[in-house]
Amino acid sequence: MTKIRLDTRDAIIEAAFLLFAEQPTASLGDLAKRAGVGRATLHRHFPGRPELMRALAKIAMEELDQAVKEATADAETFEEGFRLAMHASVAMASRQWFLAHQGVDADEEVGAIYQASLKELREDIDKAKDEGFFDRSIPTAWIAEVHENLTFAAWSLVRSGEATPKQAADLAWHTFSQGLKGPNR
Secondary structure, eight states: OOOOOHHHHHHHHHHHHHHHHHOTTOOHHHHHHHHTOOHHHHHHHOSSHHHHHHHHHHHHHHHHHHHHHHHHTTOSSHHHHHHHHHHHHHTTHHHHHHHHHSOGGGSHHHHHHHHHHHHHHHHHHHHHHHHTSSOTTSOHHHHHHHHHHHHHHHHHHHHHTSSOHHHHHHHHHHHHHHTTOOTTO
């Protein structure tokens, strides 16, 4: 039996994130070409599109979770943690874009991981409310939606080339933490 090199799998994964960000409906043949491998090699790693999409979703979520944990490890407040997490997340726009556009939450296992991350976000919002960062009268579900949508807007700017990850994260953070009010309000 031939041993499959890990770097081949990694090449397929990276090519998949890039290709599906550009062409969400690209074929596995397109992916094999982009990764520089044959279709047989691709299928040894991922028997079909569902297995590939599930693996990519899990990898994207794991990488995002790890980046946020590393970025927020020394945060002294939940407010600071939210700011650092937003910057870490926006810097990984290709992973976020994939998750937002590939409908991967239809997979039961991936959906459960996503729901767990939403639960953790809501718990952190409640802790930030306890610190006084958020107004207690604003529903936690609303703050979570605002957070998710501002982060998505930041990824969109990065993806379109209209902002760097830092610029987009700064804009998202400003809006999240201060709203859209003018300086005299």
